[in-house]
Amino acid sequence: SGARINISEGNCPERIVTITGPTDAIFKAFAMIAYKFEEDITNSMSNSTATSKPPVTLRLVVPASQCGSLIGKGGSKIKEIRESTGAQVQVAGDMLPNSTERAVTISGTPDAIIQCVKQICVVMLESPPKGATIPYRPKPASTPVIFAGGQAYTIQGQYAIPHPDQLTKLHQLAMQQTPFTPLGQTTPAFPGTTLPLRAITVFPCICPGLDASPPASTHELTIPNDLIGCIIGRQGTKINEIRQMSGAQIKIANATEGSSERQITITGTPANISLAQYLINAR
Numbered sequence: 251s252g253a254r255i256n257i258s259e260g261n262c263p264e265r266i267v268t269i270t271g272p273t274d275a276i277f278k279a280f281a282m283i284a285y286k287f288e289e290d291i292t293n294s295m296s297n298s299t300a301t302s303k304p305p306v307t308l309r310l311v312v313p314a315s316q317c318g319s320l321i322g323k324g325g326s327k328i329k330e331i332r333e334s335t336g337a338q339v340q341v342a343g344d345m346l347p348n349s350t351e352r353a354v355t356i357s358g359t360p361d362a363i364i365q366c367v368k369q370i371c372v373v374m375l376e377s378p379p380k381g382a383t384i385p386y387r388p389k390p391a392s393t394p395v396i397f398a399g400g401q402a403y404t405i406q407g408q409y410a411i412p413h414p415d416q417l418t419k420l421h422q423l424a425m426q427q428t429p430f431t432p433l434g435q436t437t438p439a440f441p442g443t444t445l446p447l448r449a450i451t452v453f454p455c456i457c458p459g460l461d462a463s464p465p466a467s468t469h470e471l472t473i474p475n476d477l478i479g480c481i482i483g484r485q486g487t488k489i490n491e492i493r494q495m496s497g498a499q500i501k502i503a504n505a506t507e508g509s510s511e512r513q514i515t516i517t518g519t520p521a522n523i524s525l526a527q528y529l530i531n532a533r
Contacts, residue, residue, distance in 0.1 A: 251278035284360035319377035337366035349386035496526035
């Protein structure tokens with residue numbers, strides 16, 4: 251294809267393939283990948299009783315600041331891309347863990363996918379990302395564990411297998427501590443679509459005898475009054491986004507008379523705190 255292709259480390263349940271180069275080279279590489287995926291589907295169907303061929307599915311990782319342009323006003327752009335290419339396109343409502351990127355899922359025939367990627371590239375070139383992008387990096391995990399309806403399941407291939415009792419008990423304990431999105435609840439990304447991307451909570455395996463999370467600590471920041479608005483955002487949207495992405499608790503003290511600064515208290519694990527600090531500084 252003539253494109254530069256980098257594949258992230260292999261000790262993760264998913265890996266990121268980064269394709270760089272002129273648009274022509276990128277489309278060639280995407281075309282080859284899409285046809286390779288279709289070949290795999292065809293081969294796996296030769297041993298299967300399934301009659302209908304599943305579509306090829308690709309998940310793109312796109313900076314959240316570019317997703318608005320991709321969706322368009324009232325979903326107009328994404329509708330146009332779907333109709334002109336025949337591919338299914340869904341933009342996740344939430345950012346990928348510890349990043350400012352979102353997943354864009356494309357499925358269809360290889361030709362539909364290639365046309366769709368072309369149109370997405372055009373939009374991304376026309377609307378470059380705004381501000382700093384924190385890239386999504388898949389976390390190494392042994393077998394992921396999914397919790398649903400108070401029961402733990404491990405993933406083997408494409409199947410969820412009920413997991414031993416100790417993890418279910420651990421999950422019930424965790425549920426008392428942390429609000430998770432229950433199975434089956436979806437987040438509407440824009441009118442007319444619901445995405446099952448937040449429907450399940452996936453955990454790396456928790457080994458018995460190990461502390462599930464590092465102890466929480468507290469960190470304080472002082473921010474000038476005239477900058478506090480951009481951190482809070484309209485009706486608290488930005489601060490809520492920072493809380494959700496970092497996993498830290500963030501409290502902003504009320505303004506005190508005669509002071510030109512506001513105190514921000516961040517509580518969580520050291521990793522939560524450093525991510526919250528990074529996101530606040532980025533704002």
